[in-house]
Amino acid sequence: MINFFSENNFSLDNEEHYLKWIQEIISSENKKEGEINYIFCDDDYLHEINVKYLNHDDYTDIISFDNAVGNILHGDIFISTERVTENAVKYKVTFQEELKRVLAHGVLHFCGYKDKTPEDSALMRSKEDEKIKMFHVEQ
Template sequence: MINFFSENNFELEDNAAYEKWLQQVIISEEKKEGDINYIFCDDEYLHEINVKYLNHDDYTDIISFDNAVGTILHGDIFISTERVAENAEKFQVTFQDELKRVIAHGLLHFCGYKDKTDDEAQLMREKEDEKIKMFHVEQ
């Protein structure tokens, strides 16, 4: 089950459309849907998580906690909507497009994709682009 929560009053425009899209992404990666929680928050909330659980004293747009069991995806994905808005402006894309990229990014981590090296980051970006295009498919 895919759930959407908010710690900062943010709401997706259409939860059902996002849920269907993410289910398609999971299937396209030959994985199964478990319990996946998206938690939208502000910079400070995510910064506290980054410091407390990852020992990183910096701001980020997303933190994912992967609890997958085999091919069944489980986990929590925290997204700073403030950071998404800043990055959208920085990269000259819409907030919605940047949000889709970050939402896909978290799920792709659960599917086993990493982004620490240049090669991994390039593959991750290609996968993000591929999955974002799936959102536009008639559902």
């Protein structure tokens, strides 16, 4: 079960399309869907989590807490919509494109992909690009 929560009044347009897309990402990685919670928040909320749980005193766009059991994905993914907005401007993409990147990024962490080394980051970016191409909204 994939859930979307908001701590800052953000809501996804076409939530059902995002839900199906995330399920497709999980399936394409030969994983199974457990309980995954996406929590949208602001910079201060995510910064507090970063300091409290990870001992990192900086701002970030996403923090994921992986509770996968074998191939069944479980966990919480916190996303700062403020940081997504800023990164969209920085990288010259739309808010929606940057949001898709972080939504995919979080679940890819649960699939076992890392991003701490340059090699891991390159693979993660490639996987993000691959998964973003899977997103489509039927008209």
